[in-house]
Amino acid sequence: MQPAFVPNDRNTDIASTVVATMRQLGVLxxxxxxxxxxxxxxxxxxxxxxxxxxxxxxPTQEELDRIGRTFFAQHHGPGIVEHARDVIAKELEDIASLLRSERSHIEKYGRILDETSSGLGNRSMLSQDLLQKIVTAMSAATNSTIDHGRQVASTLSEKTAELESVKSxxxxxxRLADxxxxxxxxxxxxxxxxxxxxYNSNKGILFNALILADIDRFKDINDRFG
Incomplete structure (x- = not known):
C-alpha cells in the first residue's frame, strides 16, 4: 500500500489525509x-x-478487522461479548437443570410423606419393628433431601461466582476499550x-461545554513514552 504523503507539520489536517487515503484504497x-x-x-x-x-x-474488510483486533482492545468486542453470552447461557441452563432436579427431589420426598401417612392411617395397630423401619426410612429420605438441597445451594453459589467473573x-x-x-x-x-x-439530553446541551486542547509535539511524547 502507498498511503498519501503526510507532512511533518503538526498543523497538517491529518483527518483529511486519512479520508483521502481511505478513498484511494477503496476502504469503507x-x-x-x-x-x-x-x-x-x-x-x-x-x-x-x-x-x-x-x-x-x-485491502479487504477482513484484513482491516484483523489489524483492528491486533492493535485495538475495542475491536475484540464482538468475540468477547459472544463468548460471554455463551458462558452465561450455559451457566443459566446448568442452574435451570439444578432447579429442576431439586424440584423432582422435593416432589419425591412429598410422595414418600403422603404414602407413609396413608399407610399409617390404614393400619389399626403398628408393631415396634414396623415403626422403627418407618422412622429409619423417613430419616433417610429427610437427610437425602437436606443434603441435596445443600448441594444445590453450593452449586448455585459457584455458578453465581462464575457469572460474576464473566461480568467482571x-x-x-x-474499561480497556474506553x-x-x-x-x-x-x-x-x-x-x-x-x-x-x-446531545440526546435537552439539559445536557444547555449545561455542558466542550473544551479542546492540542498537545504540542505529541508525537515526540508518544515516541518516548508510548
Whole structure:
C-alpha cells in the first residue's frame, strides 16, 4: 500500500489525509477503519503503521478487522461479548437443570410423606419393628433431601461466582476499550458515547461545554513514552 504523503507539520489536517487515503484504497468509511488509518498515518504506533503499509492496494474488510483486533482492545468486542453470552447461557441452563432436579427431589420426598401417612392411617395397630423401619426410612429420605438441597445451594453459589467473573471480565473489557493506553484517560470511543448522551439530553446541551486542547509535539511524547 502507498498511503498519501503526510507532512511533518503538526498543523497538517491529518483527518483529511486519512479520508483521502481511505478513498484511494477503496476502504469503507467505517469508524473502526478510520481509527486504524488515523493511528497509522499519524505515526503514533510504528507496528500498526507497518501493518497498514503491508496491505494490498485494495485491502479487504477482513484484513482491516484483523489489524483492528491486533492493535485495538475495542475491536475484540464482538468475540468477547459472544463468548460471554455463551458462558452465561450455559451457566443459566446448568442452574435451570439444578432447579429442576431439586424440584423432582422435593416432589419425591412429598410422595414418600403422603404414602407413609396413608399407610399409617390404614393400619389399626403398628408393631415396634414396623415403626422403627418407618422412622429409619423417613430419616433417610429427610437427610437425602437436606443434603441435596445443600448441594444445590453450593452449586448455585459457584455458578453465581462464575457469572460474576464473566461480568467482571466484561467490565474490564469496557474499561480497556474506553481508555487510551498511553495517557490512561478516556479515548475517542468514550468521548463519542458521552457526547451522544449530551446531545440526546435537552439539559445536557444547555449545561455542558466542550473544551479542546492540542498537545504540542505529541508525537515526540508518544515516541518516548508510548
Amino acid at each position: 468509511g467505517l469508524p473502526r477503519n478510520y481509527e486504524i488509518f488515523y493511528e497509522a498515518l499519524s505515526g503514533s504506533n510504528h507496528e500498526l503503521s507497518l501493518a497498514v503499509v503491508s496491505l494490498s492496494n485494495r 471480565k466484561l467490565e474490564e473489557y469496557k 481508555t487510551d493506553p498511553l495517557t490512561q484517560v478516556w479515548n475517542r470511543r468514550a468521548f463519542d458515547k458521552e457526547i451522544t448522551k449530551i
